[in-house]
Amino acid sequence: MNKNQSRRLFLKRAGLGAAAISAAPQILASSYNQKILLNRSYEENTYTINDQINLALIGSGIQGIYDTTAALKVQGVKLVAACDLYLGRLDRAKELWGDDIAVTRDYREILSRSDVDAVIVAVPDHWHKKITIEAMQAGKAVYCEKPMVQNFTEGHEIIKVQKDTGMLCQIGSQGMSSLGNEKARLLYEDGAIGDMVLLDMYNDRYSSEGAWQYPIPPDADPNTVDFDTFLGTAPKVPFDNTRFFRWRNYRDYGTGVAGDLFVHAFTTLNYIISSKGPTRALSTGGLRYWKDGRDVPDVTLTFYDYPETSTHAAFNASFRVNFIAGSGGGGGFKLVGTEGVMEVGSNSVKLVRSKLGMTPGNYSMIAYTEATQKKISEEYASKNLESRKSDLNTGETLWEAPEDYKGGHYDHFYNFFQAIRGKSTIIEDPNFGLRAAGAALLANESYYEKKPVNWDPVGMKLT
Secondary structure, X not given: OOHHHHHHHHHHHHOOOHHHOOOOOOOOOOEEEEEEEXXXXXXXXXXXXXXXXXXXXXXXXXXXXXXXXXXXXXXOEEEXXXXXXXXXXXXXXXXXXXXOOEEEOOHHHHHXXXXXXXXXXOXXXXXXXXXXXXXXXXXXXXXXXXXXXXXHHHHHHHHHHHHHHOOOEEEEOOOOOOHHHHHHHHHHHOOOOOOEEEEEEEEEOOOOOOOOOOOOOOOOOOOOEOHHHHXXXXXXXXXXXXXHHOHHHOOOOOOHXXXXXXXXXXXXXXXXXXXOOOOEEEEEEEOOOOOOOOOOOOEEEEEEEXXXXXXXXXXXXXXXXXXXXXXXXXXXXXXXXXXXXXXXXXXXXXXXXXXXXXXXXXXXXXXXXXXXXXXXXXXXXXXXXXXXHHHHOEEEEEEEOOOOOOOHHHHHHHHHHHHHOOOOOOOOOHHHHHHHHHHHHHHHHHHHHOOOEEEEOOOOEEO
16 A cells, blocks of 8 residues: 555544544544543453463573463463573472472473473573574474574574474564554554654663662572573683673673663564564664673664665664663653654554644744745745645544553463464564564674674575
């Protein structure tokens, strides 16, 4: 659909009234301001023990626990095993999910179990590829936490194994399946904001926890932490609790703010506008405050170029993360178009359409005589550049999820398990996952190489 057809569709739907709105606001006066509830329904079933999906968790840390908690809210799912390299987390797994679950420090024991149908891979980034590939080769469906990979080349290996084995693989950007993303995509496709001009994303934090200074348990030592296994293919270093429990702060194991935070934004952006990603990135920043031994920046600004495609105009994207934001923290994700702006969250979408000023005002008219000003005004008025119709299409609409909405994290696992049951298709497969991760990792490549970098979004490789 071309942009003019899309815009006409949006404006047509905008005049249908609230009961018939698909992805646009009702227009009642010269402008509008309204709130509309979003809605989503789920299949309700009662599953027998033979019908349930047996789930195992590999990596029972912070994200692994949040993932599993969300997954177990989906009907017909049971946790049967958990794995982690710190014994205290295995104790915590039993505390959370019962003494009957099996626990181990060796993920290979999980993959060898015949009663495991699916696994959550929530380990440090440098382990994602290996465990995800081995899990699929062992016949398990995989939910792999974002970013899918630590470096660009690993993604193609996962894609190949997924294709060869036919096993399902969902990449875990938990907001991907949310009501907010779904509504924003419909609005964009209906032409609600016109042509894309800019994506503005920021994430400000103002706490030690937000800056990844996670607490280290007092009993952590070489007896309770399998540090050598944790290192994997990373350079060998002496036992270091800080590296184990705060691995995001080190390039050897993590991907910095790009892999932790940018990747969510790229997942949402690429989904909403049906894009394969950017072609160029330029990043800057530095380590400004949290000088605790980490080797990744705590302030990052990255700028991306998106090319024109059949689904979007050429536009720019601005990504900013600040781990020492004196404002107290906050975040935003805003798509700016030629005719409107969308602010997107997992639970809401706010659309603002403004009137484009096309006639000169006092600022520029002051340079002319009163007689000349009158002539200029009459000439612009004769062109009817600011018609009554343009007034009618301005205003603000907020779509919000209801209070009982299960949340985007639940929805992402619901999609995963429905796909396992053959009732849906995976929404974030390895191809999609690599395009999100690859775009995010361009920030690291540019920052450390101190130069712009180019990317082939179709072939998913550096150029």
